[in-house]
Amino acid sequence: MNLRNYILENDFKIxxxxxxxDIVNYSDISHFxxxxxxxxxxxxxxxxxxxxxxxxxxxxxxxxxxxSINKIEFR
Numbered sequence: 001m002n003l004r005n006y007i008l009e010n011d012f013k014i015x016x017x018x019x020x021x022d023i024v025n026y027s028d029i030s031h032f033x034x035x036x037x038x039x040x041x042x043x044x045x046x047x048x049x050x051x052x053x054x055x056x057x058x059x060x061x062x063x064x065x066x067x068s069i070n071k072i073e074f075r
Contacts, residue, residue: 012041016072021048021065029063037065047073
């Protein structure tokens, strides 16, 4: 690993903590409603199912999803 990759962190990453899901280095959001969100990344997609799902932070390469998350499925 070189220093540039360490600093810029190009890998797709998901962190889940207390009904908050932080997603880093995603490509795009292909579906969004209060019960289902589909996030695409370089190697596939992630399906998030739940209730009252909201995107509370939306940046170019990072987003934060909050709500009652029931299932996270990698495709």
